[in-house]
Amino acid sequence: MRVTPWLIKIAILAAGIAIGAMTIVLTHSTSGIRADKPTVAVAPIASPSTGSSAELGSKLLQIVGRNLIADNRAMRHPDGPLLLFATPKPFGETLCRVDVYTVAPKIVRGQISEKERWDDDLKVETQYGLWKRPSLAGGDRDRACAAYRDFEHLIRDGSVLSVARAAFVMDEILAQAKTGKFGFQVTCTRFARDPNADPAPCDPVTVLRLLKLKDIYRAEQKSEVKGGRSYIRQDEILVAGSGLKAELKTNRYLFAVINVEDEQHVGRQSIDEADVRAVKIEISEVY
Known part of the structure; x- marks a missing residue:
């Protein structure tokens, strides 16, 4: 896994433009969101779409992109999706919770087939990494998850x-x-x-x-x-x-x-x- 801030931001911004229309509901509730960090000015983003929802989607995902630390480019299949991984956080006593962003291939290299019209442009899901055996006692879970980078072995959950x-x-x-x-x-x-x-x-x-x-x-x-x-x-x-x-x-x-x-x-x-x-x-x- 490689830390690639510029690629991460570009890919996330592209996906943000594509799904911006989905975020229009947020325009009615942003006043209730508390910012834990100072607000950072975002430069205007050129987009084939116009309108407040597309712009808001891009800006929101640009902010989210600051928390992304790795991608799967080193082992990615040419026609496969781009996976972006956020900073792992502790979950329970043995797991790290990882937000995984899946960027559709058509966003990365353009649409190549008719069926890809219906793929999700961006999918966000939570997966889990095991930082120690459950039978082992002790350990600093905050430090362990902050350093966790084994994104090849994440667990998908049914519940x-x-x-x-x-x-x-x-x-x-x-x-x-x-x-x-x-x-x-x-x-x-x-x-x-x-x-x-x-x-x-x-x-x-x-x-x-x-x-x-x-x-x-x-x-x-x-x-x-x-x-x-x-x-x-x-x-x-x-x-x-x-x-x-x-x-x-x-x-x-x-x-x-x-x-x-x-x-x-x-x-x-x-x-x-x-x-x-x-x-x-x-x-x-x-x-």
């Missing part, structure tokens, strides 16, 4: 609470995989890309030993049932460990969905902690 819990239970699952002895039921199934092929069993210990916490790509809570003094949840964790292809002897891209049944005990555990009850691993070939 914000499931991200922290996914990291917590995966930490425990991977720790037990090292010993080969689990305190819960574990199964592993491999699905071929051919829909007519039968699924095959796989060794969960081998698979889990190939994974790391930073391999978590997405986490989502699928269901929740309240008991007497506990909540039983089904969490789905998507991982894409680079070592799976070699170990399972295939040239195809693989990803693993780890379905975890876990239980949070009210009064003893926070909502982002849980005991693992069962793990079902499903490995699929993508292409």
Whole structure:
């Protein structure tokens, strides 16, 4: 990742012009916004669009751009989007919250196909980086997140609470995989890309030993049932460990969905902690 202030500002300003019409509602509420920093004069921006909403969109995104610190140009595909990353901030005890700005390819290099007319010009979403294992105590989360730069391993969330819990239970699952002895039921199934092929069993210990916490790509809570003094949840964790292809002897891209049944005990555990009850691993070939 490289710090590129000028490119960041240009890309954000271009996207701001494109989506300026979406910000017109803000013109009626800016008096209620408190500025924590002194107001900085913004030079007029040349734009094919005219009108207060387009100008406001550009100016707002120029201000936002001051908080952007890195981009993905070093590894970006020519036809892929430009990703811009804001300064990470602490979230909970083990995560850093990162605002990720996705600038559509057509903004960066011009529209090349009819379908791109309907792409979002600019998408903003929150993703999460893991700065320490949940089982490790202590640490300065403010300093750790201020220095966090591993933007290749951010976690997408189905629900914000499931991200922290996914990291917590995966930490425990991977720790037990090292010993080969689990305190819960574990199964592993491999699905071929051919829909007519039968699924095959796989060794969960081998698979889990190939994974790391930073391999978590997405986490989502699928269901929740309240008991007497506990909540039983089904969490789905998507991982894409680079070592799976070699170990399972295939040239195809693989990803693993780890379905975890876990239980949070009210009064003893926070909502982002849980005991693992069962793990079902499903490995699929993508292409």
